[in-house]
Every structure is written in C-alpha cells, then in structure tokens.
Amino acid sequence: xxxxxxxxxxxxxxWVYDAVMLVGVVAFxxxxxxxxxxxxxxxxxxxxxxxxxRAFGACAFVMLTVILCIGPLARIDERFLPLLYxxxxxxxxxxxxxxxHASYILNWYFAFSxxxxxxxxxxxxxxxxQLAGFPFEAFGIFAxxxxxxxxxxxxxxxxxxxxxxxxxxxxxxxxxxxxxxVAHVSLGILQDQQxxxxxxxxxxxxLAVAGLHAYAAWLDWRGGDEVGAESNGWIEICxxxxxxxxxxxxxxxxxxxxxxxxxxxxKLSAISNACAHQNGPLGEGRVIDCLVTCPWHGFQYDxxxxxxxxxxxxxxxxxNLRLTDGVIQVDPKANPPGTFVEPVPIPGWQEVPA
Amino acid sequence: xxxxxxxxxxxxLDVPGPLRRxxxxxxxxxxxxxxxxxxxxxxxxxxxxxxxxxxxxxRQTVTGVIELTPYPLLRVTQGNxxxxxxxxxxxxxxxxxxxxxxxxxxxxQLAEVSGIILQRGTIDMMQLAGGRRGLKMxxxxxxxxxxxxxxxxxxxxxxxxxxxxxxxMRPGRGLAHKACAALCLVGDVPPVFVSxxxxxxxDFMLITGPDGTRLxxxxxxxxxxxxxxxxxxxxxxxxLIFKIDTDTLExxxx
Amino acid sequence: xxxxxxxLLFAKIWGGVGALVALAFLSFGIDRLDEDxxxxxxxxxxxxxxxxxxxxxxxxxxYILADGKDEWAKRxxxxxxxHNLFALIMPVLIIGIIAAGxxxxxxxxxxxxxxxxxEPGQ
Numbered sequence: 001x002x003x004x005x006x007x008x009x010x011x012x013x014x015w016v017y018d019a020v021m022l023v024g025v026v027a028f029x030x031x032x033x034x035x036x037x038x039x040x041x042x043x044x045x046x047x048x049x050x051x052x053x054r055a056f057g058a059c060a061f062v063m064l065t066v067i068l069c070i071g072p073l074a075r076i077d078e079r080f081l082p083l084l085y086x087x088x089x090x091x092x093x094x095x096x097x098x099x100x101h102a103s104y105i106l107n108w109y110f111a112f113s114x115x116x117x118x119x120x121x122x123x124x125x126x127x128x129x130q131l132a133g134f135p136f137e138a139f140g141i142f143a144x145x146x147x148x149x150x151x152x153x154x155x156x157x158x159x160x161x162x163x164x165x166x167x168x169x170x171x172x173x174x175x176x177x178x179x180x181x182v183a184h185v186s187l188g189i190l191q192d193q194q195x196x197x198x199x200x201x202x203x204x205x206x207l208a209v210a211g212l213h214a215y216a217a218w219l220d221w222r223g224g225d226e227v228g229a230e231s232n233g234w235i236e237i238c239x240x241x242x243x244x245x246x247x248x249x250x251x252x253x254x255x256x257x258x259x260x261x262x263x264x265x266x267k268l269s270a271i272s273n274a275c276a277h278q279n280g281p282l283g284e285g286r287v288i289d290c291l292v293t294c295p296w297h298g299f300q301y302d303x304x305x306x307x308x309x310x311x312x313x314x315x316x317x318x319x320n321l322r323l324t325d326g327v328i329q330v331d332p333k334a335n336p337p338g339t340f341v342e343p344v345p346i347p348g349w350q351e352v353p354a
Numbered sequence: 355x356x357x358x359x360x361x362x363x364x365x366x367l368d369v370p371g372p373l374r375r376x377x378x379x380x381x382x383x384x385x386x387x388x389x390x391x392x393x394x395x396x397x398x399x400x401x402x403x404x405x406x407x408x409x410x411x412x413r414q415t416v417t418g419v420i421e422l423t424p425y426p427l428l429r430v431t432q433g434n435x436x437x438x439x440x441x442x443x444x445x446x447x448x449x450x451x452x453x454x455x456x457x458x459x460x461x462x463q464l465a466e467v468s469g470i471i472l473q474r475g476t477i478d479m480m481q482l483a484g485g486r487r488g489l490k491m492x493x494x495x496x497x498x499x500x501x502x503x504x505x506x507x508x509x510x511x512x513x514x515x516x517x518x519x520x521x522x523m524r525p526g527r528g529l530a531h532k533a534c535a536a537l538c539l540v541g542d543v544p545p546v547f548v549s550x551x552x553x554x555x556x557d558f559m560l561i562t563g564p565d566g567t568r569l570x571x572x573x574x575x576x577x578x579x580x581x582x583x584x585x586x587x588x589x590x591x592x593x594l595i596f597k598i599d600t601d602t603l604e605x606x607x608x
Numbered sequence: 609x610x611x612x613x614x615x616l617l618f619a620k621i622w623g624g625v626g627a628l629v630a631l632a633f634l635s636f637g638i639d640r641l642d643e644d645x646x647x648x649x650x651x652x653x654x655x656x657x658x659x660x661x662x663x664x665x666x667x668x669x670x671y672i673l674a675d676g677k678d679e680w681a682k683r684x685x686x687x688x689x690x691h692n693l694f695a696l697i698m699p700v701l702i703i704g705i706i707a708a709g710x711x712x713x714x715x716x717x718x719x720x721x722x723x724x725x726x727e728p729g730q
Binding site for chain 2 (some may be wrong): 011012013014016020021023024025028029030031032033034036039040042043044045046047050051054055058059062066078079080081082083085086108109110111112113114115119120124125127130132133135136137187188189191192193194197198237239246285286288293295297298
C-alpha cells in the first residue's frame with residue numbers, strides 16, 4: 001500500500017520470505033559449486049566456467065519451477081497464498097541468477113574469438129531449420145529478456161502506471177519464458193547428458209508446473225464465478241442469508257466485470273471484485289477492522305465507498321444495489337472508484353452468535 | 355469464495371496460528387527442494403574424457419615440415435623426449451584462432467614450432483606461442499614427406515573442433531557445445547571427426563573438404579550430431595586426414 | 609554475421625531511445641502522472657531498467673494519462689480468461705517440447721563400424 005513510493009517496502013513476513021528463499025538458493029549454489037566437485041572427483045575436471053554456468057543455470061531453472069508452482073497451488077489450496085505474497089522478490093532474484101548463468105556462457109563458449117561475443121552468440125550456430133542442433137541459445141536469450149522485463153517492471157509503480165490488467169498481461173510472459181527455458185534445456189544439455197538424474201529432475205519439475213497449471217485452470221473452469229441472472233436491467237446476486245457476516249458473494253456481470261457483495265454487520269455493500277493493486281479477488285478476502293482486506297497483498301478498502309483508509313489513496317469502483325423480493329440485485333453499471341453508496345440493511349438481521 | 359473461518363493471511367500482520375505450522379512445513383519443503391536438486395544435479399554430471407592442456411610438461415619446441423591440408427600440420431623431423439620424429443601435430447593458435455595465416459607460405463618448408471601441448475590420450479595438437487616464438491622458418495633442406503592414400507571410407511561419429519576435443523574445453527563436444535565448436539572452426543581451428551571405432555588404429559581424423567579445401571560451411575549444421583560420412587582417407591605420418599564429402603553427411607537413426 | 613550485428617545495432621538503438629525516454633519521464637513526466645511519485649526520488653533509479661526495456665509502452669501510457677484518456681473502468685477488469693488460456697497453452701507446449709527434445713536425442717552409434725568403400729587408387 002503506497003503513500004510515497006520507496007524502493008522496497010519491507011515487513012517481517014517479507015524478511016522471512018526472502019530469508020527462506022536465500023537459504024535455499026545459497027544452499028543450492030554452495031552444494032553445486034563447492035561440494036559436488038569433491039564428490040565427482042574427476043581426473044580431468046569440468047572447466048570451472050562450465051561448472052559455474054551449470055550451477056547457476058540449474059538454480060535458475062529450479063527457482064523458476066518453484067515460482068511457477070506457487071500460483072496454481074494457491075488457487076488449489078488457499079493455505080499457499082502466503083507464498084504468493086512476496087513472489088516478486090523471488091522472481092527478481094531468479095533474473096539475477098539467470099543473468100549470471102548467461103554471462104558465464106557468454107564469457108566462455110562465445111569469448112576468445114575474433115568476433116564480439118554478443119555477435120558470436122547470435123551467429124555461431126545458425127541451424128534454425130533443424131531440431132537437433134538447433135541454436136537453443138535463442139530460447140535462453142528469449143527467456144532472459146522476458147525475465148528482465150518482468151524483474152524491471154516489478155515495482156508497484158509499474159502496476160499503477162500500466163494498470164493491473166496490462167501489467168498482468170505483460171507478466172503473462174512468464175509462461176512463454178518458462179516454455180522457452182524448457183526448450184533451451186531440452187535441445188541443449190538434455191541432448192548430451194549421459195547421467196539421467198538431471199533428466200529426471202528436469203522433466204519432473206517441468207511436468208509439475210504443467211500439471212498444476214492445467215489442474216488449476218480446470219478447477220477454475222469447473223467452479224468459476226457464475227454470471228448473475230438479469231432482471232429489468234439489474235443483476236441478481238443471491239439471497240442475503242447466503243452471505244455470512246464479514247464475507248462476500250462474487251458474481252460475474254454481463255460486461256465481464258466481477259462484483260463482490262459484502263455483508264458487514266447486516267448491511268450489504270457492493271464493490272468491484274478487482275483490487276486496485278494487482279486485481280486480486282477482493283470477494284475472497286475478509287473484513288478486518290471494518291475494512292475489506294485483499295487476500296493477495298492485504299490492501300484494504302471501506303466497502304461503502306471503495307476507498308483505502310487514510311493515508312492510503314487506492315480506490316475501487318462501487319455498485320448500486322437493492323433488495324427486491326428477498327433477492328440482492330446489483331446495478332451492472334459501476335460507480336466511479338471511491339463513490340459512496342448507502343449500504344442496504346438486511347431486514348431482521350441478527351448476528352448469529354459464534 | 356471462503357465462506358468459512360479458515361485462517362486468513364495478511365502480509366503485514368502476524369501469521370495466524372493455525373497457518374504457522376503449514377507455512378513452516380512449506381519453508382522446509384522449499385529449502386529441501388533446493389538442497390536436494392543442488393546436490394543431485396551437481397554431483398551427477400558426466401565425467402569429461404581425459405584431455406586437456408599440459409602446462410605441466412612446459413613449453414615444447416620441435417622442428418618439422420609444414421604441410422597445408424589446408425589446415426596446417428607439422429611433420430616432426432627433429433623431436434624431443436615427448437614428441438618423437440615421425441609424429442604429426444595439428445597446430446592451433448590461442449583462443450579460437452588457427453594458425454593458417456601464420457603458416458601460409460611455409461608449405462613444405464622446415465620450421466620450428468613452440469608451444470603448449472593438448473593431449474587426449476595421444477599428443478596430437480600444439481597451441482603455438484605468439485609471433486615468431488611460436489612458429490618460424492629455419493634454414494635447411496626439408497625432407498620429402500610421404501602421403502599414403504587409404505581409399506574411400508564411410509565412417510560414423512561426430513564433427514568437432516580439434517582444439518576443444520583435445521581438452522581446451524571440458525566438455526568440448528556435443529550439441530550443448532555446438533556453437534562454440536562452430537566459432538572455433540570459423541576461426542580456422544582444425545576440424546576433427548571422432549569415429550565410433552578405430553580406423554587404421556586411430557579414433558579421430560583431421561577433416562577437410564574435397565581437393566584441399568576447408569571444411570565446407572554445409573557441414574557446420576552437423577557439428578555435434580552423430581552422423582555418417584563418406585570421403586577419401588589418407589595418412590600423413592601418424593595423422594589421418596579425411597576429405598569429407600558433405601553430400602554424404604547423414605544423421606544416424608540411433 | 610551481418611544479421612547478428614544488425615540485431616545488436618537494433619538493441620543499442622532501442623536502449624538509447626529508452627535512455628532518452630527514461631530521462632524525460634523521470635525528470636518531469638512522472639510527477640504529473642502519479643501522486644505517489646511526487647517527492648519520492650529514491651525509487652526512481654529502480655524504474656530506469658524497465659523504461660529501457662519497454663519504453664514504447666511507457667510512451668503510450670504517458671500519452672493516455674497526460675491526455676486524460678485513461679478509462680478507470682478498464683483497471684478493474686482483470687483478464688482472467690486469457691490468464692487461463694496461457695495456463696493451458698503452457699502445459700501443452702512443455703509436453704510437446706520435451707517430447708520433441710527426447711525424440712531427436714541420439715545415442716553414440718558405437719556399433720557402426722567404419723567401412724572401406726574402395727581401395728586406394730581405384
């Protein structure tokens with residue numbers, strides 16, 4: 001939640017998150033870089049540059065695989081949501097690890113020639129018409145550019161500036177980057193490696209990402225939010241009894257927007273389901289201290305006017321609503337963000353004692 | 355929709371009690387994944403073949419006759435303890451540079467070469483020192499050298515660059531190394547064909563195009579793949595030269 | 609090799625224009641567009657790499673915001689369906705790519721022996 005932008009907004013959970021991530025990455029690199037040469041004890045060891053490149057490349061792959069599993073896991077089981085919370089730091093770290101991999105390769109395989117190494121990277125292998133022997137470096141370059149774009153646009157400023165839908169769309173590049181990484185490995189080291197431990201880990205990781213995404217998409221498709229029925233230009237949501245105190249009911253509107261109708265102490269209010277920050281699903285959040293709290297990053301809003309509490313300035317659109325014959329109805333035309341709408345009391349509402 | 359009383363995580367607040375155990379497990383799992391994969395991938399890399407620069411032998415200086423195939427070879431006439439007369443050495447420069455330009459005009463001449471040995475089993479290549487220290491013409495009559503034709507052959511194996519194959523890079527062959535090998539060949543490092551089985555006692559051959567030309571660019575697409583190839587074979591000293599016919603290159607099915 | 613140098617030249621020009629856009633945007637554009645950026649300077653260097661990479665998008669958004677053409681409703685319409693589409697395309701791609709990679713993988717043809725086709729001099 002921004003008042004004035006700062007480079008990074010820290011809190012305890014972010015520190016813990018980054019610490020766990022760093023311990024994992026440092027352990028990986030330490031084992032790979034310093035422990036494995038002893039265990040391998042090759043008489044003529046792998047060149048340090050290649051060994052290092054492999055360490056950072058494999059590390060970036062594992063990081064990317066873990067990162068990409070978090071999203072679908074959180075959709076399958078809400079308890080994984082905290083792993084989503086600071087995923088951006090994880091992603092930025094991955095970009096740096098990937099850049100380290102690329103620079104080892106560039107300064108080894110593409111150095112020492114009469115050509116500029118960046119130029120050599122692009123022209124050394126031009127067998128673009130064949131699968132085996134394809135310049136798999138191209139996939140790595142594509143993935144690295146994607147990672148760089150994502151890391152460079154990870155600050156909250158970009159989200160607000162580009163708008164969350166555009167930002168999310170830009171960051172969907174990660175799916176293509178991952179597919180490119182899979183191609184980079186499949187047509188590269190996978191063709192040469194004789195010991196198949198790496199093959200198994202690589203295919204296992206990639207299939208985990210593929211399977212989790214397919215499963216989560218299927219769940220979403222099966223149990224996605226329903227389109228509300230229309231009656232006289234208003235959209236029917238549900239009966240007031242269907243919404244527990246402090247929770248919401250989400251309905252899809254004919255124009256594709258999602259509305260979240262909240263019950264706060266027996267009074268109904270309707271706001272956009274999309275958080276102003278990253279379009280997180282507000283209707284899946286909770287009312288904490290009279291404020292709706294987004295399940296993704298904890299941005300908060302007053303349900304009656306869609307405004308974040310001062311000093312914060314985020315706003316979401318509100319919707320006019322009414323009760324007709326015991327059914328909540330919402331006007332599908334959203335009010336401008338931050339517009340106050342008088343809450344509709346539920347007749348005869350009594351808080352059910354816990 | 356979460357219409358129940360499941361614990362709800364808010365980033366800037368304390369983690370709710372029931373979630374802590376789960377998240378602790380998740381943290382352990384994430385670290386566990388990194389530890390396990392780092393250890394397993396790192397410690398199961400393939401062993402590179404016994405090959406490499408022999409800086410431990412020190413700089414070697416020998417004399418012989420330069421032959422241009424067009425890739426320059428040295429037919430050793432006056433050797434030392436390590437490199438005996440009768441030996442044939444492939445020559446390369448530092449980095450991804452051959453010594454074609456430096457050897458030009460020395461065909462059939464007596465020359466002294468000096469540099470570091472690259473060894474892969476037998477000694478077949480020398481990386482020359484810079485300038486005249488590495489390669490210079492010397493006075494004296496060059497003896498006539500024999501070239502023994504061995505007929506036309508069909509061989510199976512892989513096109514590599516001779517320098518990396520001989521251990522300048524470990525690993526120095528295969529598809530992950532293809533671009534590097536191509537870059538070496540563009541820089542005039544001698545190309546080499548590694549055979550699946552011994553041919554006339556050797557498991558590799560220097561390769562050239564037909565009629566004393568360089569390896570044609572068409573062959574570059576096959577670098578690092580397992581292929582069969584046909585061409586004329588000849589022997590110069592203890593070195594086999596394979597004049598590859600690029601029209602016959604074929605990727606093996608296996 | 610010429611194409612490679614052309615690509616590198618393109619990358620340099622792209623980055624150069626991006627640097628100019630970054631300079632202009634961070635020195636006077638950003639303050640007018642974003643309340644939260646006013647008086648906040650420490651975070652601005654963090655924005656530079658992003659502008660270098662996607663400056664056409666920055667110019668487009670700058671134009672939209674400065675011209676008052678921003679439609680607020682669009683901010684609250686997440687593209688969830690396209691997200692699901694990508695999430696389904698990716699698994700298909702992954703499986704296809706791995707299968708293709710494994711299908712062209714070769715084993716060293718150790719049983720293929722060299723064959724002499726003709727004797728010397730024939």
